[in-house]
Amino acid sequence: MSLLKLSHVSAFYGPSQALFDVHLNLAEGEVLALMGRNGMGKSTTVKVICRMLKHRGGQVVFDRNDLGAMRPHQAARAGIGLVPEGRRCFPNLTVRENLIAAARPGAWDLETVGKLFPRLSERHDQKAALLSGGEQQMLAIGRALMTNPRLLILDEATEGLAPVIRQEIWQAVARLKAETGLSIIVIDKSIRELAGVADSAVILEKGRSVWNGAFGDLTHDVTDKYLGV
Amino acid sequence: MQRETLINIIVLALLVLFPLWAWQADEPFMITLATRAVILALAGVGLNLALGLGGMVSFGHAVFFGVGGYAMGILASHAQSYEPIFEWPFLFEGSKFMPLIWLVAILSSGLAALAIGALSLRTSGVYFIMITLAFGQMFFYFTISWPAYGGEDGLSVYVRNGFPGLNTLDPIQFYGICLAILAIVLFAMSRLARSSFGLALSAARQNEERVQAVGIGVFRLRLMAFTISGAITGLAGALFADLNRFVSPVMFSWQTSGEIMIFVILGGVGRLYGPVIGAVLFIVLEHELGGLSEYWHIYLGALLLGVVLFARGGLIGVLAGREVAHD
Incomplete structure (x- = not known):
């Protein structure tokens, strides 16, 4: 369908x-x-x-x-989640705050996002501005997932990232x-x-x-x- | 414990201890000064929600301060004269009962903020500043030409309003009421800043488009924050009017909006206790420098310039660093 x-x-x-x-x-x-x-x-x-x-x-x-x-x-709200080009997390909020600011009820919550990206769980209280580029990208994906979308759009999700991090992102998508x-x-x-x-x-x-x-x-x-x- | 949390605790302790000392030393004027600082701090906490957390540079918060003040003045003056405020569609009489006055002040200033916000939040930047300023001036000139409540001369209330179980004419007891309200509002603000509402508001200040992309309606979010902000400033206006037992159009003037903004910037925009420290500093400067020269605002202007140029986190930023703590 x-x-x-x-x-x-x-x-x-x-x-x-x-x-x-x-x-x-x-x-x-x-x-x-x-x-x-x-x-x-x-x-x-x-x-x-x-x-x-x-x-x-x-x-x-x-x-x-x-x-x-x-x-x-x-x-x-209808169910379209966007991971924007250039990541654009909220720099002055912590990882946890970035995630819960956008949260809506559903299967994705702090725990399930943490399972997908264990690095984020380790840095819950760290400001987004202090994360590496790869971690910010994971946070941007996690933030979009926290809205519990039916469609996820990843715009240039791995651009400018180190090969190891790119691999991690692709594994997460898979x-x-x-x-x-x-x-x-x-x-x-x-x-x-x-x-x-x-x-x-x-x-x-x-x-x-x-x-x-x-x-x-x-x-x-x-x-x-x-x-x- | 973060350094900012420690500073906040020290400030709160000083707000409790200083008036107690003044009371022991029989210095009622000092208690009145402290009361003024606490009430202005409350007005600043209201503006700080819009300005610091929401990034809405409102130059019209005097409207809410004035609406709260006039809510108190009108209720109390009608209670004095035993004339009802209106009889249709229902009988509404004046009151000298503080909790009812506060409720009316909160509702009326909140309603004013809702209406002004609904119009002005459709703009941004300099247009938002100008529209909020224009609303302030509209209210200012309206009260000047409103003879039923004193017009330009203002409105005097001869007896302080009452609170069950307390003698509100006793400066230390009235101070206690004001400080308790400030403490409750500060606690509520610390919770609000950490709630998903507060986080979304803060996120919208950083990147409006991104917040919309995660399903949050920025206009409604900001309107709600602006309304709460106006209601808090309105409550401060009612207390301020009660402290002076007098209300006048000056409460609506752009200078009042400017003063509230100045001490929020002095203390630290977006910092929970920024407006408190700013208001205390403002009152101290007004008291100390005002004794030296009637042009003491020159020194205040120089200080503000220094803070804006060299200490953008305000006084609390200098003491605790530029990182914002929510508690």
């Missing part, structure tokens, strides 16, 4: 059109890789899904509800997929790592979705043409 569906979506930043015709279909429990080179509209698509940017054309449907009239906090059945949209440049978790992929080119399909069907020609790899 489709959890999230974007049809013919267009969006603008002021007078500048950023998205022209984006299609995306995400099933319940599926992991989708949203791919494309820099500036092709990946983060803009995420902003539209999270309602930080209103689309002008097309339709965005989440769990059979049209997101068109929703505000960002209403979309989040665990989320295997153990919780959470629907996930992942934006990342590492095709090799994405191949380990993604069921399907959408490639954006100049604000348009130019390729949709099962991740396993991605050919070298396609990645070479649209991603330059």
Whole structure:
């Protein structure tokens, strides 16, 4: 069953059109890789899904509800959890405070997040500003999980992190997929790592979705043409 | 124990011990000064919730201070004259019963904050400052042209309001009431800052968009905080009016808003006891420097400049470091 569906979506930043015709279909429990080179509209698509940017054309449907009239906090309450690009934890709050500030009832709580990221449990009383980049990324994922979402969006979740930490993040994503059945949209440049978790992929080119399909069907020609790899 | 917690305990102990000393030494004026400091501290605690925790730079908190003051003045003056405040749709008579006056002050100032916040929180930055200032001036000029309650001359209340079991005309007993209220509000604020509401408010100050992304409506959150903040400042206004047994439009003036903001900044914005330390310092300076020159505000301005430039955590930041503690 489709959890999230974007049809013919267009969006603008002021007078500048950023998205022209984006299609995306995400099933319940599926992991989708949203791919494309820099500036092709990946983060803009995420902003539209999270309602930080209103689309002008097309339709965005989440769990059979049209997101068109929703505000960002209403979309989040409807079950969309975002791990934003650049992490952006609340620097003056401790790890525990970052987590409970956003908490809503459900399976994810301090204990279950602590099991997924034991490093966070060890640093509960530490200010987020004093965490390493990898720990901040874990905190950003934990904070999104504490809202008990049905859809988790990871925007450049491993960018700028050390290889060991990246591995830890990817393992966590794989665990989320295997153990919780959470629907996930992942934006990342590492095709090799994405191949380990993604069921399907959408490639954006100049604000348009130019390729949709099962991740396993991605050919070298396609990645070479649209991603330059 | 954190250094800030220790400083907070010392400040609280001094607030208990200093008036007791003044009482023993038969210095009622000192008790009145301490009462003034405690009441202003309460007003500052109210502003600190909006300014320190919520990042809302309100330049109109004098409105709530004044509404609380006039709530007391109107209730008490009607009790004095035995004339009801209104008879329709129900009979509402004046009162000299402090708990009822406090309740009316809290409700009326909270309602004013809800209405002003609902309009002004749709803006931010300098526009928010200007709108809150404009509301303050509106109330100021309204009370000046309100002859039923004294207009520009203000309104005198001849006898202090009563509290069951206490002689409120005794300075030390009235001080005890004010200090107890301040202590209760400080305790509530420390709990609120650690609650998910307080954490979300603090998070919204740091990154509004991110807070929305985790499902929290920032407007409603800030409006609730602004309303609570206004209600606390309104309670302080009622106590201040009771202390002076006089209310006037000056309570609504922009200078009052500025003074509350100044001692919150002096003490430490966002620090639980920042407004308390700031208010005490403000009263000490007013008393000591005011005796030397009527232009003592020049020295206060220089001190404020020094704090803003070199000690951004305020006096408590200098003493305890810039890290914010919630207790």
